[in-house]
Amino acid sequence: MSLARAVVSHLVDSYLAALAAADIEAVLDLFADDGVVSSPLYGDLPANEFYPLLFADTAQSVLTLRKTLHDIDGADATVAFWFDFAWTLADGTPAPFTAVDVAELNDTGRITHLHIVYDTHPIRAAWEAQQQLSSTSA
Numbered sequence: 001m002s003l004a005r006a007v008v009s010h011l012v013d014s015y016l017a018a019l020a021a022a023d024i025e026a027v028l029d030l031f032a033d034d035g036v037v038s039s040p041l042y043g044d045l046p047a048n049e050f051y052p053l054l055f056a057d058t059a060q061s062v063l064t065l066r067k068t069l070h071d072i073d074g075a076d077a078t079v080a081f082w083f084d085f086a087w088t089l090a091d092g093t094p095a096p097f098t099a100v101d102v103a104e105l106n107d108t109g110r111i112t113h114l115h116i117v118y119d120t121h122p123i124r125a126a127w128e129a130q131q132q133l134s135s136t137s138a
Helices: 005-021 024-028 047-056 121-137
Strands: 031-039 043-046 058-071 078-089 097-105 111-117
Touching: 005 024, 005 058, 005 078, 005 097, 024 031, 024 047, 031 047, 043 047, 047 058, 078 121
Parallel strands: 031 111
Antiparallel strands: 031 043, 058 078, 078 097, 097 111
16 A cells, blocks of 8 residues: 555644544544554543543643654555644643654555554543542533
8 A cells, every 4th residue: 555645644634633623523534434542541442432532531632743754655554643732631630741643544544543652640640530520420
């Protein structure tokens, strides 16, 4: 498979825009039907389960792309994008971090598996506190 660089750029730009807008439909359109997300906080989940959870935990997201890296000429296309995620949790707590997302793509350019990589230590306590509040108010 060989995906054009323009397709990769569109994928990354579309993903970050959908993430910032908390647009579930737009983000899921970038995934294969059986796409999976591996997240340090949420674990391994189907994309259609992960994003509703993430967006429910989010008041605001501001994303700033640093760099895109890709291997699109081989049989298994892979795109990595390094970005700053100025995340504000649903309770208003800032939880910013820098991440690298590694996307494995199928032959149509849709994400089959997204691996999210970042250090959770600086934000884990705030995220866990919000999870406790959410579970007691439910």
